[in-house]
Amino acid sequence: ETGVTQTPRHLVMGMTNKKSLKCEQHLGHNAMYWYKQSAKKPLELMFVYNFKEQTENNSVPSRFSPECPNSSHLFLHLHTLQPEDSALYLCASSSGLAGVDTQYFGPGTRLTVL
Amino acid sequence: KNEVEQSPQNLTAQEGEFITINCSYSVGISALHWLQQHPGGGIVSLFMLSSGKKKHGRLIATINIQEKHSSLHITASHPRDSAVYICAVNPTGNQFYFGTGTSLTVIP
Numbered sequence: 001e002t003g004v005t006q007t008p009r010h011l012v013m014g015m016t017n018k019k020s021l022k023c024e025q026h027l028g029h030n031a032m033y034w035y036k037q038s039a040k041k042p043l044e045l046m047f048v049y050n051f052k053e054q055t056e057n058n059s060v061p062s063r064f065s066p067e068c069p070n071s072s073h074l075f076l077h078l079h080t081l082q083p084e085d086s087a088l089y090l091c092a093s094s095s096g097l098a099g100v101d102t103q104y105f106g107p108g109t110r111l112t113v114l
Numbered sequence: 115k116n117e118v119e120q121s122p123q124n125l126t127a128q129e130g131e132f133i134t135i136n137c138s139y140s141v142g143i144s145a146l147h148w149l150q151q152h153p154g155g156g157i158v159s160l161f162m163l164s165s166g167k168k169k170h171g172r173l174i175a176t177i178n179i180q181e182k183h184s185s186l187h188i189t190a191s192h193p194r195d196s197a198v199y200i201c202a203v204n205p206t207g208n209q210f211y212f213g214t215g216t217s218l219t220v221i222p
Contacts, residue, residue, distance in 0.1 A: 037155075042116060043200070043212040088155050102147065102162045103210070108155035 003027040004106035006091050012112045013081065021076040021109050023091030030096030032074040033103065034066060037088040049074060050096050081113045117141050120201050120213035127220050133188040135216045137201030140182065148175050148186050149200040151215065157200070160186070191220045 003026045013019050025032065034046040046060045049068040063085075065077040074091060088110055092103040118139045127133050137146070148160040161168050161175040163184070168175050172191075177184040188195055201213040 040214070042118070042214045043202075045210055090155070090157065092157075102159050104159065105149075105157035108157075110155065 004091060004093055004104050006089075006106035006109050008109060009107060010110045010112075012114065013078070014114050015081060015083070017081075018077070018079040020078065021089055021091075021111075023074040023076075023106055025072055025074075025091075025093040025104070025106075027093055027104060029093040029104070030071050031094045032068060032071070033092040033094075034074065034076050035090040035092065037090060037108070039087075043090070047076075078111075081111075083113050086111055086113045116213070117211040118201055118203055118213040120199075120216050122216060123214065124217045125219070127191050127218070129192060129220055129222050131191050131220075133191050133195075133218065133220075135186045135199050135201075135218070137184045137186070137213055138182060139184075139201075139203045139211070141203065141205050141211065143179075143203040143205050145204045146177055146184050147202040147204065147210075148184075149202060151198040151200060153197075160199075188218075193220045193222050196220050 005024050007022045031050045033048050036044045036046055047066040048055045052068050052071055063080050067075040088108045090108045091106040094103045121136045145162050145164045147162050149157050150160050151157045160173060163175055163177050172189045174187040186199060196219050198215040198217050200215045203211050
């Protein structure tokens with residue numbers, strides 16, 4: 001059973017809506033990640049938080065806004081998305097120790113933007 | 115060009131066959147990961163390795179750091195092995211590069 005949970009599992013939203021994705025890990029990890037997975041493309045790393053500090057932001061559009069209130073919770077706030085943002089959004093966590101990190105993934109949120 | 119290349123992209127095998135999936139990468143790494151993604155999206159980490167070989171049940175992963183190459187082998191394949199297998203490399207810290215995955219279908 002995964003120690004990383006994501007809600008909701010499926011989300012359909014219009015381009016003018018505001019919604020949030022939630023990720024929670026129960027593994028005592030210090031690093032959390034948001035990934036985007038589009039069809040036929042490699043996983044794209046969006047954001048990384050290590051000890052609640054954002055350490056990576058891979059040129060993600062500002063319509064995606066991450067929030068990490070503590071090391072167990074990670075949010076992705078969405079507003080004015082585009083249809084091309086439809087994808088599977090995966091959360092992962094790891095211990096945060098450089099070079100020895102196995103990532104544990106959540107089940108993902110399947111997002112459809114109409 | 116992607117930092118991680120996998121082959122083949124798609125693979126169909128008969129139950130019981132020995133399967134090999136290859137991964138080549140172009141950056142220096144501290145570790146390489148093999149991930150398994152089932153239909154519906156859930157991803158499971160199979161192996162993390164930085165040298166040599168690891169075995170877990172019917173799965174074997176090898177890495178050659180000098181050649182920047184890794185292989186994932188499945189012995190006595192079974193339909194429940196059907197999934198997408200993803201190679202990922204960890205150059206440093208929280209940085210990861212992912213391959214596009216190999217879609218494996220094992221037919222009974």
